[in-house]
Amino acid sequence: MSTENDQRNSGDRAWSERALIGALNRRFGPPPPGVILGIGDDCAALALEGPDYLLWTVDTLVEGVHFDLAFTSLEQLGWKALAVNLSDIAAMGGEPRYALLSLGWPPRRDRSQALSLADGLARAAREFGAAIIGGDTVASPVGLTLTVTLTGVVPAGQMVRRSGARPGDLVYVTGVLGEAAAGLEVLKRGLALDRDLREALVEAHLAPRPQLKAGRLLAREGLATAMIDVSDGVATDLSHLCQASSVGARIEAAAVPVSPRLKAAAPRLGLDPLRLALTGGEDYQLLFTSPPQAAPSLALAFSRAGLAPPRALGEITAAPGVLLVTAAGEQDISWQGYDHFRLDPAPEEI
């Protein structure tokens, strides 16, 4: 677990949220025996009887912060609320099990809309083999809030932590990056685009697909040394992984998977596609590390499972920091991307 000083040193803009979590963590004290993983990974993991660990995660979505009901249906919101939690289970290599929903509902909002929200949750649960088994509802006059807490299981010997990356490992991502962030911008600005392009980007933002199949495959085959899901953007999430593993990383700009769709849309948004891909967030792809000698097994395993091949972005280094290598040289992009507590929401140029 890092200290406040470590976090201050690794970039002032990122300090706030992580420092807050770290400071809270110290107040709570060290996890007791029986807790395999507490604060600091994608899930808490508890040792129980039997060969499996119970995985358990929680995420809150707040109206006006994480979603805007002007362009998000309640059904889409329900899907996404479960999907972001499923993505945390995927990032441990686990299988999802059960979820509780804690719903803060504005008393004067039409309650039939809550059923649409439940439909979205139920659809995501069905599709990914989870079940919503309880929860509570409270009045929330200031806006809709949704907290989903989800458990999962993973065979004890297969769980993939953030902390296992070693220098020389390759860094991979399971899919393209930045489309969700572009989709959000398209929605916020009401931007007219070619219809198929617009729909694909908007869908990337509103209906992310947790990479459970890839996560299980990597865990079962022992192919990943460390893993995290991309929720705050690769620059930040890779920084988390590197910090947990006491390593650094070098990412090659030319290797960052920027889709033709993102390349087509970014100029219309006046945004750099590479920046969107590295700092946009909410991709819910898996970012993982794997030894170079495992590359053939990795390629074969993904092919056999009918999954698109993972994209190599660069490699893990002994020196700390996350460096981006471009034709112009190297720059440190550690912790760039979304910070829930940054007061100035404008991302800086990279």
Add this chain to the structure above:
Amino acid sequence: MSTENDQRNSGDRAWSERALIGALNRRFGPPPPGVILGIGDDCAALALEGPDYLLWTVDTLVEGVHFDLAFTSLEQLGWKALAVNLSDIAAMGGEPRYALLSLGWPPRRDRSQALSLADGLARAAREFGAAIIGGDTVASPVGLTLTVTLTGVVPAGQMVRRSGARPGDLVYVTGVLGEAAAGLEVLKRGLALDRDLREALVEAHLAPRPQLKAGRLLAREGLATAMIDVSDGVATDLSHLCQASSVGARIEAAAVPVSPRLKAAAPRLGLDPLRLALTGGEDYQLLFTSPPQAAPSLALAFSRAGLAPPRALGEITAAPGVLLVTAAGEQDISWQGYDHFRLDPAPEEI
């Protein structure tokens, strides 16, 4: 599980919240095998390897709805956020284990206050043998929200559901009622009272003590046929218990435990102490049923454990409904008390 029609028939004012939960529940479908208890009790219970059930609950507190920072310190709020979840574990007869915190924090609020909140959580965790092991934090510009999700364990054969009450069972409560509701009124009105009296009532509201010791004792000794914690007031919570057990209850007004403190404060508040005791809510005492022949064992077990004797309020009946017996006759008080979704917050006269 009840239907919307059942709920409509049992009292219009109570329909909204329960109907919403019931309707959500139907969208989520029946719980899969392995879920011992899903929606509809104090906790979800999952069958795992070994002789224990994992208990798992979630509660959200919303600023302006569940707490007012004008008269609640962050430390008190932290205590209470865990206490209300611990009370759910107590109501199953379980022992608490691990908690996750999902904190919605207003970005411009002084973050050092979050440490006070953590102190309160940590103090409650220490006192009751729980541990906060993870969670997440999000920005919540519209106000502070706190979701705590807590697990616990209970030996599979000892778990106390809401659904086991039988006609003829006596109805008990573990302590006095209504002081928390009186304390809230004192705070809201800034009412000056004798200092000791004021502090005791305010403490009942701000620092409830979950009845884990009594809950475990009842479960271990097999003395309770059904149990629930008093969060929304006895009138409502006993209605939940009766509905789950397909029974009714008769409560004797003279037997409702109204403390000398409540009797002293109620006239100053212009409120009826009996009404506060039955509909006030947030007492976090345990309400349970027990066969009459178990009364001697119950009395002895509580004495031996150093616990105050439980108070008998009345008995379970085959006829549905919760009746209050007074010198003036009988009246149905089913579902009276706090409803999170009632638009008119004023409770009706009983």
